Amino acid sequence: MTNLQSPISNLQSPETQSLWTALQDVTDPEFPLSVVDMGLIYGLQREGETVCVQLTFTAMGCPCMHFIVDDIRARLLQEPGVANVQMEIVWDPPWTKNRLTAKGRERLQRLGMVV
Amino acid sequence: MITQPTWIVQLADSKYLLGRRFSEWTNRAPALEAAVAAAAMTQDEFGHARGLYAMLQNAPDAPEAYLEQERRAQLSGAPILEQPFRNWMEFIAAVGLFDRAMTLTFEALLDANPPTTAWSDPLRQRAAKIAQEEWFHRQYGAGWLRQLAAQTKTRDAMQDAVKRFWQPTSDWLAAMEQAAFADGALTGNQILRQRWSDETKTLLTQCGLTTP
Numbered sequence: 541m542t543n544l545q546s547p548i549s550n551l552q553s554p555e556t557q558s559l560w561t562a563l564q565d566v567t568d569p570e571f572p573l574s575v576v577d578m579g580l581i582y583g584l585q586r587e588g589e590t591v592c593v594q595l596t597f598t599a600m601g602c603p604c605m606h607f608i609v610d611d612i613r614a615r616l617l618q619e620p621g622v623a624n625v626q627m628e629i630v631w632d633p634p635w636t637k638n639r640l641t642a643k644g645r646e647r648l649q650r651l652g653m654v655v
Numbered sequence: 656m657i658t659q660p661t662w663i664v665q666l667a668d669s670k671y672l673l674g675r676r677f678s679e680w681t682n683r684a685p686a687l688e689a690a691v692a693a694a695a696m697t698q699d700e701f702g703h704a705r706g707l708y709a710m711l712q713n714a715p716d717a718p719e720a721y722l723e724q725e726r727r728a729q730l731s732g733a734p735i736l737e738q739p740f741r742n743w744m745e746f747i748a749a750v751g752l753f754d755r756a757m758t759l760t761f762e763a764l765l766d767a768n769p770p771t772t773a774w775s776d777p778l779r780q781r782a783a784k785i786a787q788e789e790w791f792h793r794q795y796g797a798g799w800l801r802q803l804a805a806q807t808k809t810r811d812a813m814q815d816a817v818k819r820f821w822q823p824t825s826d827w828l829a830a831m832e833q834a835a836f837a838d839g840a841l842t843g844n845q846i847l848r849q850r851w852s853d854e855t856k857t858l859l860t861q862c863g864l865t866t867p
Contacts, residue, residue, distance in 0.1 A: 599788060
């Protein structure tokens with residue numbers, strides 16, 4: 541995968557829509573938000589039984605990287621017809637709070653965070 | 656065969672060693688907030704090192720265990736980072752001088768437009784994230800440097816710490832730049848050290864410290 545797609549355009553793709561919905565079940569271990577609403581998912585593609593995920597982390601020293609990767613893989617493998625999950629870690633463009641979805645931003649604000 | 660550029664290994668090892676040195680101050684810093692910052696910066700440096708090691712793992716001739724530094728017989732990081740810092744002023748000198756020199760290297764890698772090599776894309780990806788995260792380190796180092804230079808009881812020790820780090824950092828950066836240029840990762844040579852020197856001299860002058 542070389543071409544990054546925004547979550548919004550991917551959400552409109554019928555073949556990946558269920559995958560984006562599935563990833564709403566995967567929460568960031570440090571915030572009460574899904575990895576989608578945190579803006580960690582940079583791209584999602586499905587090719588037959590294989591799902592390719594491009595994701596980033598808020599920090600390179602994020603201690604939760606392995607948890608997040610494992611949780612994403614486990615959840616996607618529960619989807620019908622998915623047998624393989626390939627992960628690609630993307631660092632550019634770097635994550636900023638601008639990656640939060642409107643829902644994610646609203647929720648963090650309700651919790652008193654300045655975003 | 657893709658070989659691992661030695662200068663990238665040295666860069667990664669220096670990141671790792673700096674993280675080790677920072678970690679030694681997570682319970683010795685002069686204030687609780689400083690200890691928390693030292694812990695955060697430790698995590699950053701380890702994260703940067705591991706991101707680079709993970710990239711280097713893709714080389715066929717990569718050492719057995721980049722990701723388990725303790726298993727490697729010898730690290731090739733900057734020699735100035737091999738010994739613990741003797742005081743908090745040396746911690747700050749390391750942030751203000753050496754950490755900044757490393758960041759300038761990553762910023763230059765981002766600005767450069769070299770011919771595509773096996774390392775170009777993965778290295779630029781990491782450089783973008785590292786440059787973002789190092790912004791805080793730069794602000795933090797400069798803030799403490801000004802504070803320690805302004806206080807009578809710490810001023811001389813701060814000056815000594817700057818003196819200790821100046822030449823080793825300058826030499827390390829010059830060698831790093833030359834190697835990256837020779838490898839085609841940077842399109843200019845003899846620029847980075849001058850940029851670092853000019854920027855650091857300006858900061859030291861603002862603090863009332865002398866350049867070694």
